[in-house]
Amino acid sequence: xxxxxxxxxxxxxxxxxxxxxxxxxVEQPWTSYSRTDHAxxxxxxKRQQEILLRRxxxxxxxxxxxxxxxxxxxxxxxxxxxxxxKVTGWxxxxxxxxxxxxxxxxxxxxxxxxxxxxxxxxxxxxxITEPDLFHDLFGHVPLLLNPVFADYMQAYGKGGxxxxxxxxxxxxNLTRLYWYxxxxxxxxxxxxxxxxxxxxxxxxxxxxxCLESPSPNRIGFDMPRxxxxxxxxxTYQKTYFVIDSFEQLMDATRPDFTPIYAxxxxxxxxxxxxxxxxxxxxxxxxxxGWAQDGDV
Ligand SMILES: [Fe+2]
Numbered sequence: 001x002x003x004x005x006x007x008x009x010x011x012x013x014x015x016x017x018x019x020x021x022x023x024x025x026v027e028q029p030w031t032s033y034s035r036t037d038h039a040x041x042x043x044x045x046k047r048q049q050e051i052l053l054r055r056x057x058x059x060x061x062x063x064x065x066x067x068x069x070x071x072x073x074x075x076x077x078x079x080x081x082x083x084x085x086k087v088t089g090w091x092x093x094x095x096x097x098x099x100x101x102x103x104x105x106x107x108x109x110x111x112x113x114x115x116x117x118x119x120x121x122x123x124x125x126x127x128i129t130e131p132d133l134f135h136d137l138f139g140h141v142p143l144l145l146n147p148v149f150a151d152y153m154q155a156y157g158k159g160g161x162x163x164x165x166x167x168x169x170x171x172x173n174l175t176r177l178y179w180y181x182x183x184x185x186x187x188x189x190x191x192x193x194x195x196x197x198x199x200x201x202x203x204x205x206x207x208x209x210c211l212e213s214p215s216p217n218r219i220g221f222d223m224p225r226x227x228x229x230x231x232x233x234x235t236y237q238k239t240y241f242v243i244d245s246f247e248q249l250m251d252a253t254r255p256d257f258t259p260i261y262a263x264x265x266x267x268x269x270x271x272x273x274x275x276x277x278x279x280x281x282x283x284x285x286x287x288x289g290w291a292q293d294g295d296v
Pocket of ligand 1: 131135136140183198199
């Protein structure tokens with residue numbers, strides 16, 4: 001443990017935004033949050049709560065309540081950990097910014113979830129390129145209280161450590177799975193499609209867009225298909241994948257991925273906005289407003 005908590009942010013260069021990585025695990029310097037920091041949390045929290053009321057999946061909303069998350073102040077990791085450890089054995093750890101892949105996977109494989117300790121500045125309220133406290137805590141932490149999803153996150157971490165040993169292509173495949181589930185996943189519930197992805201719940205615009213816009217595709221979950229699908233990092237997604245349940249995610253992650261990676265290496269990647277004849281289509285997007293290039 002270090003005692004000094006730095007704020008490690010992406011750097012602006014003449015080549016654009018460059019990610020900066022850090023591996024330190026730090027105590028959450030809770031007393032160092034300014035009134036502005038707490039006010040930013042309050043603004044974002046209240047705004048998203050209202051938007052997510054009939055849009056987020058019920059597990060997300062219920063679990064937020066179980067943690068006692070509230071708008072009045074940035075939560076203390078220690079308070080959340082007391083609840084989390086008891087229910088699923090996960091633990092939040094404070095980090096200064098983006099972690100290198102293998103470090104991140106290793107934490108997940110050991111049921112430790114890294115949370116960036118610092119929150120965005122008021123001028124970044126609607127958009128920030130890297131994960132901050134609001135994204136990590138508000139977005140990711142509620143579902144760690146769900147036993148099946150908690151197991152999925154650990155399985156993903158173990159898969160990441162393994163993929164890291166297999167090679168760059170395997171990592172690309174696995175990263176797409178994380179992107180289209182943990183970050184940008186939708187789930188079919190009794191009352192319709194609902195959000196569980198953290199990248200969506202922490203975004204005002206995308207929380208509405210992903211469910212209500214006619215532009216994006218909404219397609220049934222298909223793991224090998226997702227592992228071939230490119231995605232967007234600079235715009236809303238062109239395609240969202242819909243799971244039936246968290247059990248479906250966990251079941252898909254149980255087999256050894258090694259033969260899947262080998263089979264995928266013989267196939268081309270799929271553009272972010274493509275719909276295949278084999279897809280279970282909930283909604284075929286109109287494609288209105290899509291950028292023509294820039295899939296990663
Ligand atoms: Fe995230």
